Amino acid sequence: MSEQDPAAAFRIEAADLLDGIEQALLDLAIQLDDRDLVDTVFRGLHTLKGSGAMFGFDALAAFTHHCETAFDRVRKGQAQASAELVHVILSAMDHMRALVDGDAPEAASDAILARLHAALPADGAPAARSPDISDAAPGQRAPEIAGWRLAFRLPPDAMANGTNPLALLDELRGLGACRVRALASDLPALDGLNPQHCLIRWEVELDGAIPREAIEDVFIFVMDDMEMQLEPVTPSVPDTVNAPSSLPPPAVSEPVTHKVETAARAVPRAGESVRVPAERLDVLMDRVGELVIVQSRLSQLANSPFSVTAGNAIVLRSIAEEIERLVSEMRDTMMVLRMVPIATLFGRFRRLIHDLARETGKDIELVTDGEATEVDKTVAEQLADPIVHLIRNACDHGLETAAERVAAGKPPAGRVTLTAAHAGGEVLITITDDGRGIDRDRVRAKAEANGLVQPGQALSDPDLLHMIFHPGFSTAAQVTSLSGRGVGMDVVKRTIEGLRGTIDIASVAGAGSTFTLRIPLTLAIIEGLLVRVGTGRYVIPLTAVEECLELTAHDDDRSRGRSMIRLRDALVPFLRLRDLFGSTSAPDDHQKIVVIATGGERVGLVVDQIIGSHQTVIKSMSAVHRPVTSFSGATILGDGSVALILDIMHLVALGQHREARLRAVG
């Protein structure tokens, strides 16, 4: 995206404007008579139309004009805001977004406008006309004149208000030959003179067949407040009977805008920039400044003519420490720069709930908490779809109809609660509904029907609930348009895990369900545990590590073939990474086990050596290596070599799978 493209800047602005209008509309839906909200919507639409026309978004400007007109009437008390009007304008929002992006379907506009007119009957006057098409008659020929004689006096405060009389006279001279006479008779004596007061009168004779408008145009800004006599000078031999121009004074506005054709442009998505509070940039700038100073110290040392002395070594060490501190501070600041409040995400869900309530005919209220919680921008974007799906599910399957709710002794309006909070290095997001809860019998029946569980097989409650994350699993007796949109809970789970997060369910029959998402704060840098297997080094995300212990020769021997260790009365399967990775070097005498856990499952990883904790900057794998399982990415170590980052989900699943197979065999 070009930084120099106002149209691109407008797209970003338009997205913000539309979001603002939408929020106001949703508030208005609750308080239909709130005049401030009506004003907010009107102003937003007005700005959108005006700027849209500026940057060649003519279709947007024309369409928005209709909505603006509708709200103008509401604003002026000529019409009433109604739920239907708000709903139509909300659909119009979507169309405007499409118009901003340049991919609006042609027909949609008329359909929405038809609904708009139905929602707000026109009051005689045609409610909608294309904006800024001027009716001004094309340049009417001025009657034949030889020139003008004008006498004028500017408003006394003209100069104080920035009008320069000399510039006006110059402009008149630009129209034709000019004779100017200044009349200073109104000027007071010098000691009574206010230099800012404009008290001089002028008389000007202007030659040429100049249209009256051209002269009036010179004085356009002061016209209303000044004294002026303007008389045409007719040619000495009049041969026409044309009366002097008696045109009404021209509208005090600039001429019609030229229409800029809307070229098909590459449309950069509006969400690709991050807004950053200035003070955060200042902090970063300070650190960069310090870094530059340290760098110059380092250069000085490198260029010093002396060989490495003890003194030099101390200086070098202090520089290294300084750089380490600065880099870690810059890293922290940088991560904060990428943070956006989750309110940006939650805002969208109000609209979703509004639409869902209409579609399902249920009464639904949305309660949100913790909107100020900040998450990495990329994380926020990727969370949108899973949360939309969970909210859809909650509204469609979870919440009962008003009648059912009343029968069950609940308030008729269903409630969906969305919360966000920070917990350690994670963001905790919950989606709760107070509906009927997950029907475990039906989940069980479905799982058996799909062959996921054997009839009669014992299954813990969490395991049973997690069945809904299997691909193709759906408990809805009937697939409605809401939930049957092709995305399943398995996709939700995969997306969350792709963010290195987890998803948990709690559900009480008759009282509702809660889905809890735990997402790491940022994707770019993690705390890792650096280990060695054979000659290769690997990183294990520290959040997944439960404990490290030694694999004694005794345990090792005893577990041959079984690959299980006893950990405080629990058997934990383990994987020998040397075997897994085909390491051919001699194993270390004292092998270690790193116990990792995810989603309640534990697996031990046998490694040669635990090197220590490591700040890991995650680099994604190249396309060639992406199909490789067991690794989720790579990082570059201090010595420049590459260490692979272990994929915890995969390894835990692999360990558990092997154990299950061994158990089946044994």
Place this chain on the structure above:
Amino acid sequence: MTASILTVDDSASLRLATRIALTGAGYTVAEASDGVEGLAKARGCRFDLIITDLNMPNMDGLTMIRQIRQLPIQTGTPIIFLSTESDDGLKQQAKAAGATGWLVKPFQPEQLLRITQKVLAR
């Protein structure tokens, strides 16, 4: 010496479009994103022209124009405000506040340059 112009608008796209047009014509352009920032910049140095939006957060254009007119450093500085076709009353208010002239939105770069040339003292 090139004329220096301050543009005050909360819309980044409008500021950008204005800057492109004005710098393209050889003017020096300073920008502010609301009335508070505009006033602060107007306090700092004299401009040959100030172009401002009226509807802005923090401090609206009318208030800013009134306050700028109190600044000795900006005595007689032309102030052009941007308006839309529908607010005629606002136009009167802005003139009463001390604005020199106006430019109707939407406008084309040529119109902006014409107005600029018109009010700039030579």
